[in-house]
Amino acid sequence: MxxxxxxxxxxxxxxxxxxxxxxxxxxxxxxxxxxxxxxxxxxxxFPSKAALRDAVAEEWLARVSAPLEAIVASGGPALGRLHDWVATLSATKRGLAAEDPELFETYVTLAVQSREVVDRHVDELVAQLTAIVAAGVDAGELAAADPAATARAIFDATSRFHNPVHAGEWADAGLADAFEAVWSLLIDGLRPRRG
Amino acid sequence: MxxxxxxxxxxxxxxxxxxxxxxxxxxxxxxxxxxxxxxxxxxxxFPSKAALRDAVAEEWLARVSAPLEAIVASGGPALGRLHDWVATLSATKRGLAAEDPELFETYVTLAVQSREVVDRHVDELVAQLTAIVAAGVDAGELAAADPAATARAIFDATSRFHNPVHAGEWADAGLADAFEAVWSLLIDGLRPRRG
Incomplete structure (x- = not known):
């Protein structure tokens, strides 16, 4: 070469x-x-096979987080950005899984082995969500005593739609409706709103 | 014999x-x-190997749903029952996974093959949740335009804590806190409540 x-x-x-x-x-x-x-x-x-593996996993995960960063930076109402952020995360993952299921499986296996890389990736995603939640609280649009905890809860509560362990369910016909139903619940909660 | x-x-x-x-x-x-x-x-x-497999899967899943039925039947405030129901579902699954990881893996494999049995099981669980949500709406304790849809959304939003695909994360130190954070979000939602 x-x-x-x-x-x-x-x-x-x-x-x-x-x-x-x-x-x-x-x-x-x-x-x-x-x-x-x-x-x-x-x-x-790359000093070791593990270092090369981590770098490959990191690059793959960067493809997931890049379009999300743009949503964080875009400004505008927090609730709309939060919805778009989670919907985009879900669509990106589902797109990668549908496009080339075997390569997706390969990257997931790789990511599972690069535990620290995945943890950093999740921390980065939750930090992006935290920025939107905090902006929404500042604007009086959202209520969250601890924006980072709320961001993590949003991430966890939507796992079914973005965590690769659920990839087997992503072709289900009702998935989009199921996502919107979870989203409505996250916005309004179970307790009645008075006034 | x-x-x-x-x-x-x-x-x-x-x-x-x-x-x-x-x-x-x-x-x-x-x-x-x-x-x-x-x-x-x-x-x-059992007329076929599949029939025997389905029966074994069904029996295993019945161990999960039985203690939940008691929570549905117990009456009392709906929010408390919903919390206990999801917490018990999560604890039962985590208990089975921790007690005998290999047998748990075996049952999960079996259940995946008995797709219809699992679908019936999930429908049964969501019906239990729906009964609690509907009772809470009747008592003015909860807001839900469509109790069955809300029940399914609660089930989906708490997947991380009861779906066996997440079993690999169930020993995480922060799991109980993560569950309570998701639960608070599901109760109160993201939008501020005005007094």
Whole structure:
């Protein structure tokens, strides 16, 4: 391979190799072979197989969080942004699962092994939600004594619609209605509103 | 084996056989051998391997729904009963998973194969929840335009705490707090309550 090998080229080759061999069988040597370089060259960028795996998982998860960041930055009423944020998270995950179920499964397996990367990803997502909740509280639009706790509760209460462990249910006909029903409950709660 | 073979004895033997061989390798012949009878005797009670599998799944799921029925029947304020119902569902599932993780995994695999049995089970659970929600609406304690839809939304929003696909997270230290945070959100909602 001509020129200097970039981190991005290695990650692309890793994705290609993963797609071909699956996460259990992919080795750094396979990735190097795909690039036509020695494994030493790959190790200069990623000191271990675990480091390469974490980087691949991180890049995949960044595809999920990037469009959400735009919703946080967009401003506007908090309730609408919260709905769009969760709906977009759900649609992105479902899109990835439907587009290439095998690669999705591969990335999920990879992510499960990169526990710290996933924890950081979830913390980042909950921080995005927290920013919207806090803005809504400041505007008098939302009630939340602890915006971070409320953000985490919104994330947990909508797990069925974005957590890959539920991917097997994402083709269900009633999914969109089920999401809106959960969303209404999260907005209005169970107790009656007086006045 | 002396005397008349009962349905319960076959189901007990099926559980024992499943525990030993796992769901993929358990056959009706194995179950019959455990009982010391011919497989024809087992077939007189369960016409197919699928029928036996469904019956085993049904019995397991009945262990989950029985203590919940008592909460529905107990009467009293609806919000408290709803909390206890979901908390009990969560505790029962977590208890089964912690007590014997391998058998839990076996039953989950079995249940996934008995799709109709699981759907009936979920419908039964949502019907229990609906009864509590409807009673709460009648008493002016809860607001829900469509108690069945609200019940399903409560069930979906608390998936993380009772759906076996989340069993891997059930030992997390923060689980009880996470549940209470979701519960508070479900009670009060995101929109401010004006006095």
């Amino acid at each position: 001509a020129g200097v090998l970039t981190r991005e080229q290695i990650l692309e080759a890793a994705e290609e190799t993963l797609r071909r061999f699956g996460p259990a069988k992919t080795t750094v040597v396979d990735v190097a072979r795909t690039l036509g370089v020695s494994h030493g060259t790959v190790y200069r960028h | 002396a005397g008349v073979l009962t349905r319960e004895q076959i189901l007990e033997a099926a559980e024992e056989t499943l525990r030993r061989f796992g769901p993929a390798k358990t056959t009706v012949v194995d179950v019959a051998r455990t009982l010391g009878v011919s497989h024809g005797t087992v077939y007189r009670h």
